Amino acid sequence: MALIFDTHAHYDDEQFDADRVELLASMPQNGVGLIIDPGCDEDTSRRAVALAERFPHVYAAVGWHPENCAPFVPEDIGALRELAKHPKVVAIGEIGLDYYWAENPPKEFQQDVFRRQMALAEELGLPVIVHDRDAHADSLEIAREFPNVRGVFHCYSGSVEMARELWKLGWYVGFDGPLTYKNARRTVEVAAEAPAERILIETDAPYLAPVPLRGTRNDSRSLVHVAAKLAEIRGATAEEIVALTAENGRRLFRIP
Ligand code: NI
Numbered sequence: 001m002a003l004i005f006d007t008h009a010h011y012d013d014e015q016f017d018a019d020r021v022e023l024l025a026s027m028p029q030n031g032v033g034l035i036i037d038p039g040c041d042e043d044t045s046r047r048a049v050a051l052a053e054r055f056p057h058v059y060a061a062v063g064w065h066p067e068n069c070a071p072f073v074p075e076d077i078g079a080l081r082e083l084a085k086h087p088k089v090v091a092i093g094e095i096g097l098d099y100y101w102a103e104n105p106p107k108e109f110q111q112d113v114f115r116r117q118m119a120l121a122e123e124l125g126l127p128v129i130v131h132d133r134d135a136h137a138d139s140l141e142i143a144r145e146f147p148n149v150r151g152v153f154h155c156y157s158g159s160v161e162m163a164r165e166l167w168k169l170g171w172y173v174g175f176d177g178p179l180t181y182k183n184a185r186r187t188v189e190v191a192a193e194a195p196a197e198r199i200l201i202e203t204d205a206p207y208l209a210p211v212p213l214r215g216t217r218n219d220s221r222s223l224v225h226v227a228a229k230l231a232e233i234r235g236a237t238a239e240e241i242v243a244l245t246a247e248n249g250r251r252l253f254r255i256p
Helices: 020-026 042-054 076-084 107-124 136-145 160-168 185-193 220-234 238-253
Strands: 004-006 032-038 058-062 089-098 128-133 151-154 172-175 199-201
Touching (some): 004 199, 004 220, 004 238, 032 089, 042 058, 058 076, 089 107, 089 136, 089 151, 107 136, 128 136, 160 172, 185 220
Parallel strands (some): 004 032, 032 058, 128 151, 151 172
């Protein structure tokens, strides 16, 4: 039985304060073999690294999320660079653009923070974990500006046409709980067409629990439902999807 690789879960989040240690310790016996916890600012990046130090099956990514980047100053790249040298840091993330919330930092500022972190990923030879919400064209443009950087568009919500561009550039797409929601028509199309070697599964825990757990606190065990949905869409078995996505995750994030 293949073990699930959840390439995106925020176990540093306060929603896990009551049971974080027990929950993470129980993951391997519950079918989850690997987890990446991406930070959203310097503090959560440090917490992600601390969890990665504590649990052999947990890895970390470090970065400033577009929704959290208002306090970012260029000098903050130095702290990120130091954190990223930790052997269990496998990516720069969660970085990107979020034009959905009006209270987010201005677009140009988000783009600047995103570019600086893409440059850091290039410098360190690390992949990236990209958050793109209602910012598809600008996110793709910035990805193109860094042809030496690869990564995943996490919780992919763009068009099939954009996904084809990303696959051509060597990027991956991540599928989360929303793939199981009723309105997922476009994401289902992307999931059907995606090359097998470019698919990842992720929770974005504690958010985005899949059907039939929608509305509850999400954790990595729920990925059986995302794998089952992908299996249905692609004419495979859930077991094959779990094995395939784990292999893809190990390749992108260079985990032996
Ligand atoms: Ni996230």
